[in-house]
Every structure is written in C-alpha cells, then in structure tokens.
Amino acid sequence: MADSAVKPIIELKNVKKVYGKDVVGLKDVNLTINKGEFVVIVGLSGAGKSTLLRSINRLIDITEGDILVNGESITKAKGKKLRTLRRHIGMIFQSFNLVKRSSVLRNVLTGRVGYYPTWKSTFNLFTKEDKQRAYDALQQVDLEDKVYSRADELSGGQQQRVAIARVLTQNPDIILADEPTASLDPQTSRRVMKDLQMLNEKHGMTVVINLHSVQLAQEFGKRVIGVRAGEIIYDGKMSDTPASTFDQIYSGGDQDE
Amino acid sequence: MSSTEQEKLMTLPKKKLKILNWLWVLLFVAGLFISTNETKTDLGALFANFGEFADIFLQMLHPDWSYLVTVVPLLLETIKMAILGTAIGSVIAFIYSLLIARNIVKNKAVTGILRIIMNIIRTIPDLLLGAIFVAIVGIGPVAGVLALAICTFGIVVKLFYEAIETIDPGPIEALTAVGANKIQIIVFAVLPQVITYFISYCLYAFEINVRASTVLGYIGAGGIGLYLQQTLQIFDYPKTGTIIIVIIIVVVLIDYVSSKSREALMQ
Ligand SMILES: Nc1ncnc2c1ncn2[C@@H]1O[C@H](COP(=O)(O)OP(=O)(O)O)[C@@H](O)[C@H]1O
Ligand SMILES: [Mg+2]
Numbered sequence: 001m002a003d004s005a006v007k008p009i010i011e012l013k014n015v016k017k018v019y020g021k022d023v024v025g026l027k028d029v030n031l032t033i034n035k036g037e038f039v040v041i042v043g044l045s046g047a048g049k050s051t052l053l054r055s056i057n058r059l060i061d062i063t064e065g066d067i068l069v070n071g072e073s074i075t076k077a078k079g080k081k082l083r084t085l086r087r088h089i090g091m092i093f094q095s096f097n098l099v100k101r102s103s104v105l106r107n108v109l110t111g112r113v114g115y116y117p118t119w120k121s122t123f124n125l126f127t128k129e130d131k132q133r134a135y136d137a138l139q140q141v142d143l144e145d146k147v148y149s150r151a152d153e154l155s156g157g158q159q160q161r162v163a164i165a166r167v168l169t170q171n172p173d174i175i176l177a178d179e180p181t182a183s184l185d186p187q188t189s190r191r192v193m194k195d196l197q198m199l200n201e202k203h204g205m206t207v208v209i210n211l212h213s214v215q216l217a218q219e220f221g222k223r224v225i226g227v228r229a230g231e232i233i234y235d236g237k238m239s240d241t242p243a244s245t246f247d248q249i250y251s252g253g254d255q256d257e
Numbered sequence: 258m259s260s261t262e263q264e265k266l267m268t269l270p271k272k273k274l275k276i277l278n279w280l281w282v283l284l285f286v287a288g289l290f291i292s293t294n295e296t297k298t299d300l301g302a303l304f305a306n307f308g309e310f311a312d313i314f315l316q317m318l319h320p321d322w323s324y325l326v327t328v329v330p331l332l333l334e335t336i337k338m339a340i341l342g343t344a345i346g347s348v349i350a351f352i353y354s355l356l357i358a359r360n361i362v363k364n365k366a367v368t369g370i371l372r373i374i375m376n377i378i379r380t381i382p383d384l385l386l387g388a389i390f391v392a393i394v395g396i397g398p399v400a401g402v403l404a405l406a407i408c409t410f411g412i413v414v415k416l417f418y419e420a421i422e423t424i425d426p427g428p429i430e431a432l433t434a435v436g437a438n439k440i441q442i443i444v445f446a447v448l449p450q451v452i453t454y455f456i457s458y459c460l461y462a463f464e465i466n467v468r469a470s471t472v473l474g475y476i477g478a479g480g481i482g483l484y485l486q487q488t489l490q491i492f493d494y495p496k497t498g499t500i501i502i503v504i505i506i507v508v509v510l511i512d513y514v515s516s517k518s519r520e521a522l523m524q
Contacts, residue, residue, distance in 0.1 A: 057434055087436035097427035102449045110445050114436030121437075122444050163431075170435055 008071075009035045009174060009206050010056055015065035017051050017230075025051035026062070027230045035173075038200045039208045040221030040238075042249055048230040049210040053176050056208070057089040058082065070173065087114040090167035090205070092177035092196070096159040100152035104143065104162050107151050108134040111170035130169070137165035141195055157188030164195045168203070175199055177209040181216065189213070193220045214246045317498030324499045328481070332503055335480035336511075338398050338473075339466040342405025347459040349406070350413035355443060357414075358421040360429070379411040383469050387478040398479025405470060409462040416458045417451070424450040457519045464515050471504050 010033040017025035026048050033039055041049050054060040056067060058074050066075050074085050090111075098107045112130045113121050138144045141161040146154060151162060160180060167175055177196060181189035193216055200207045211217045217224060217238075224241050226234030226249035234241075234249055293300070355361050357371045381389075386407050390400035428446035437445065474482020481500060488496040 059430060059434060083436040083438060085436075086434060089434070091431070091434040093427065093431065095427050097431035099428045099446060099449050100425070102445075106445075110432060110437075111435060113432065113441050113445060116441075118438060118440045121441050166431075166435075 007035045008032045009069070010208070011068040012052075012056075013066045013068070015055060015067060016063050017048075017055060017060065018063045024048075024230045025060075026055070029065075029230075029232055031225070031232060031235075033206065033208060035206055036200070036204055037206055037208075038197070038220070038222040039206075039225060040217040040223070041208065041210045041225045041227055042212065042214065042217050042246065043227035044250055045212065047227045049227050050178050051230075052227065053178050053208065053210055056174075056176055057086055057091060059091075083114060087170070088173045090170050090172035090175045092160070092163055092167060092175065092180045094179040094182045096156070096163050098151040098159055098162055098166075100150070102151060103147075104138065104149050104151055104154070105131075105134060105147045107162055108137055108165045108169050111137075111166040111168070114170070133171075134165070134169045137168035138162075140168060140198070141165050155188075157184050157191060160184065160188075160192050161195060164192070164199070168199065171203075173206060175205050175207045177207065179210050179212060181211070181213065189216060190219075196220075214250075217246075218243075313494055316494035317501065319495055320498035320502055321493075321495035322499065324496045325503070327484070328500055328503050331481045331484060332507060334398060335470045335474070335482075336467065336507070338401045338480050339405060339463060339470045342402045342470070343409050343459060343463040343466050345402070346406035346409025346462065347413055347455075350410045350417060351455065353410070353414050354418035354421055355447075358418045360422055360424070360426060361439075361443065361447065375411075375414055378407060379415065381407070383408045384472070384476060387473045387476050391477045396477040396479075401470060401473040401478035401480055404473060404478055405466045408469060409459075409466060412462045412465065413455075413458045416461075417455055420451050420454040420458075421447065453522045457522050460515045460519050460522075464512050467511050468508055471508070 010031070012029050012031040015026055015029045015031075019025055029052065031052075041052065043049050051060060055062045056069070056074070058067075058077075062075060066073055068074070069085055070088065072085060074082065077085050099110070109126050109130065112126060112133070115130075116126070135144065135147060138147055141164050143154075143158060143161055143165065146158065146162075151159060154162065175196065180196070181192055184192060196207055196209065197220055199205045209221075211221075221238045224234065224236060224238050224245075225232055226245070228249060234245055236245075292298075353371070353375065357368045357375065359365070359368055362368050383404055386404040387400060390403045394400050394403065424447060428450070429442055432442045432446045470480050470482075471485070472482050474480040474484070475486050477483065481504065485497065485500050488494075488500065
C-alpha cells in the first residue's frame with residue numbers, strides 16, 4: 001500500500017477549536033491523512049480526540065482553520081454540498097447510535113439515505129439493489145440471520161457490527177470511528193477491529209480510529225497519532241513506534257475537567 | 258464536641274416548622290373567605306334547595322327510553338365531531354411539535370416565539386373557544402370541530418414536543434453523518450423513537466374531546482349538548498336523564514377502549 005500513489009484524502013490546516021469562551025478542544029492542528037491509510041489516534045480522555053474526529057465530518061464546527069476532504073473544503077460547504085461531502089465519510093460511534101426500535105435492515109439501509117431524494121426515502125422506496133447491498137453488508141459481518149430483528153434485541157457487539165454494515169452500505173471513502181470498542185468486552189472488541197480492518201484492506205476505505213486501548217492500537221494501527229491537550233504530540237508509523245512513546249503520550253496526568 | 262451536637266447525630270432531627278408554609282395556609286383561608294363574600298356565594302342556598310334537587314334527580318332516574326331514537330343519532334354526531342376535531346388538531350400538533358423541539362430546530366428565536374404562541378393558545382378554555390368559533394362560523398358542528406381541534410392541539414403539542422426532546426440523540430448524529438437532510442433525519446431517527454407516544458397522546462386527547470363535545474352544544478357548537486340544554490329548560494327531566502345516561506355509558510366505554518389501547522401501545 002505504501003508504494004501506491006500517495007494522495008491526501010483528509011487535510012487539516014491550522015485547525016483550532018474553542019468550546020464556549022475558553023475551553024480548548026484543538027489548538028492549531030495540522031494533519032494530512034492519505035488515501036488507504038489505517039490511522040489510530042491515541043491520547044488521554046479529554047485530550048481532544050473526539051473533537052478532532054468530529055470536525056472532519058463537521059459534526060462539530062471548528063473555530064479557525066480549514067479542513068479539506070478529497071480536496072474540497074468541508075468547513076465552507078453548506079446545505080446540499082455539505083451533505084454530499086458527508087456521504088463520502090462514514091462514522092462509527094462508541095454508543096453505536098442505531099435506531100433501537102427499527103429493524104436491523106432499516107438501520108443498515110439508513111446508510112443509503114444520503115443518496116435518495118427526500119420523498120423517496122420518506123416512503124421507504126429503497127431500490128432492490130440497495131436492499132441487496134444492505135443484506136450483503138450484513139453477511140460480511142455475519143449478521144444475515146438478524147436482518148428482521150429489532151436493533152435493541154441484539155448484543156452490544158452485534159449492534160456495533162450492524163453499525164459497520166451500515167457504513168459498508170453507505171460505501172464511503174473514509175471511515176471515522178470514535179472509540180468504537182469502548183463499551184465492548186475484549187473479545188468483541190477484536191472482532192469489531194477486524195471488521196474495520198476488513199473495510200480498509202478489502203474495500204480500500206481510509207480508516208481513522210480513536211482508541212484508548214494501547215493494545216488494540218498496536219495490534220491494528222498502521223500509523224499512530226498521539227494527542228495531548230488539543231495538540232498532536234506524536235505522528236509516526238506503528239512499526240517505528242516503541243512502547244515508550246505510548247507512555248509519553250499518556251503521561252501528564254488526567255486531563256479531564 | 259458538645260453533647261447537643263452529638264445528639265443531633267443520634268436522633269432524627271425534627272422537621273423545621275416553616276413559618277412561610279403557615280403564612281401560605283393563612284393566606285389561602287383568608288382568600289377563600291374574602292372571595293365567597295365578594296362573589297356573594299350563598300352556601301346555605303345549596304342546602305336549602307336540596308329537596309328540589311332530590312326531586313329532579315328522581316325524575317331523571319325514570320328516563321324516557323322512547324327518546325333514545327332522537328338521542329343516538331345526536332350522540333353519533335357528537336362523536337364524529339370529537340373524531341374530526343382530534344384528527345385535525347393532532348396533525349397540526351405533530352408538525353408544530355417538531356418546530357418547537359430544540360433538538361430539531363436549533364434556532365432559539367424560532368422555537369421561542371412559537372412556544373409563546375402555543376402557550377397562549379393553551380390557556381384558552383374549550384368553551385370559550387367554542388363561543389368564539391360560533392361567533393365566527395355560526396351555530397353548528399363546524400364551530401365545535403374547530404374548538405375541539407384547538408383543544409387537541411393544546412394537549413398533544415405540549416406532551417409530544419417534550420417527548421421529542423427526550424429522545425436518544427445518537428441516531429440523529431448518525432443520520433447527520435450519513436448526509437441526510439432535516440426531513441430524512443426526522444423520518445429515520447426521530448419518528449421511530451416517538452411515534453407510539455404520539456398515537457397515545459392523540460387517543461388521550463380524544464378521550465377528553467368526547468367529554469368536551471357533549472357540552473359544546475350548550476353554546477350552539479353542535480352535538481348533543483343543545484338537547485341537554487333544551488330538555489332542561491322545559492323541565493323535561495326524564496329526557497334529560499336519557500341523554501345523561503347515554504353520555505355516561507359512551508364516555509366510559511370510549512375511555513376504557515382508549516386507555517387499554519394506550520397501554521398496549523406503550524408495551
Ligand atoms: N460540547 C462540548 N462543550 C464544551 N467542552 C467540550 C465539549 N466537548 C468536548 N469539550 C472539551 O474539549 C476537550 C476535548 O474533549 P474531547 O475531544 O471529547 O476529548 P477526547 O475525545 O480525547 O476524550 C475536553 O476538555 C472537553 O471537556
Ligand atoms: Mg472522546
């Protein structure tokens with residue numbers, strides 16, 4: 001992968017985020033992520049990992065700077081343009097964010113909603129291909145037998161895999177995952193990480209994951225970014241990163257308010 | 258430390274006698290006396306005329322069953338008014354609730370102004386609304402339906418927007434991230450979480466409307482209430498009795514079915 005043409009897919013330029021008057025989320029972050037990378041972001045809780053990730057698809061509006069996705073500024077995008085850019089960015093959440101009262105199939109199909117005009121999606125007029133696409137995605141995460149179950153009947157690990165199937169159905173270029181394993185047991189966590197690895201290796205999606213488990217980061221990450229107090233304090237290949245670096249990233253005490 | 262302080266730890270401390278609470282009680286009692294005086298309420302009259310009351314009651318207990326032929330169609334009209342009023346009011350409340358829920362509409366000025374309008378509407382009593390609409394559209398069931406629609410709106414909008422504001426925000430975030438627009442977010446992330454509540458609130462409003470609609474005729478807003486008033490005026494108490502008994506049966510029946518359905522919905 002390293003020898004393929006290097007093409008930036010996410011670029012953060014002097015990005016600054018201040019919450020309210022003076023709570024610093026990010027201070028002057030510059031970062032380039034290339035197509036096909038598998039990046040893990042590590043840091044203490046409160047370091048700014050979620051802020052960094054969520055500004056990439058603009059779930060958070062940044063205070064200063066610019067963010068380019070596929071060379072286009074998402075910071076300046078509005079309305080339809082913003083929604084189209086978001087369509088190319090999938091997201092996996094710590095709390096899965098499924099619609100619990102809806103079926104697994106309907107949850108997976110929501111990955112396609114951005115491709116539909118309002119009235120068609122409102123009346124559930126998904127095409128046959130998209131329904132098949134959703135079913136294929138469920139097969140890839142081994143949940144095809146749950147297709148008509150209600151989402152809240154599934155275990156945490158299964159719900160997260162439904163979320164992965166949703167992202168697969170969305171078919172984005174980029175996947176952002178904000179501590180996707182934080183509420184799962186170690187075994188389920190590895191399964192979810194493997195599914196994310198599959199998205200990266202088999203489907204060529206660029207994956208950026210916030211993790212607070214150093215072990216999982218070391219096992220799956222190709223590139224590691226260390227964040228502390230809103231700043232990137234380390235950036236390097238995982239294979240070149242000694243264990244002591246993680247100690248440094250996690251030093252400096254708890255930064256939680 | 259001192260012994261008194263230790264005692265405090267051992268025994269349950271006495272609730273402090275709040276002087277302010279007693280002041281309130283005093284104020285209310287005084288207010289009650291002043292207002293009975295001011296309005297010249299004569300509680301004595303209630304007891305003095307008790308004999309007459311008993312007499313009317315006895316006459317009503319011998320209902321005129323032949324009057325049923327007239328009463329039943331009227332009652333059906335009344336129920337139709339309630340259904341129509343509930344339907345119209347619920348649809349408006351549905352849209353309005355989405356516009357004043359702060360997790361859907363982020364613009365505080367919009368939600369704020371719409372909420373003030375809602376609160377003003379909610380304060381108008383149903384009979385007054387009926388009277389207003391009778392003045393606007395004339396005597397008849399249309400006035401009643403409009404009054405009931407606004408009542409329904411007032412009941413449903415308040416309960417429903419509060420339900421919307423307590424939903425899990427996770428799915429909204431997920432749909433936003435996927436590139437969905439506002440309406441798609443509502444359809445896919447919001448409604449599945451609240452639609453059963455909405456139906457339940459509409460049924461609840463319907464129960465109230467059935468009761469209210471029986472009285473609206475009193476002021477000329479259609480339905481059975483008009484006959485309630487007429488039979489009373491000509492002292493035809495057996496007929497009044499028939500009307501009241503039929504109303505009670507229907508109200509109890511509808512209440513029962515509706516509250517059972519609401520229970521089933523919430524499971
Ligand atoms: N919505 C918010 N309002 C105010 N402060 C926030 C908000 N979100 C995050 N913060 C603050 O920004 C900093 C970074 O938070 P976050 O990005 O969530 O860190 P992490 O994901 O690494 O735990 C913390 O100090 C946090 O308290
Ligand atoms: Mg976080």
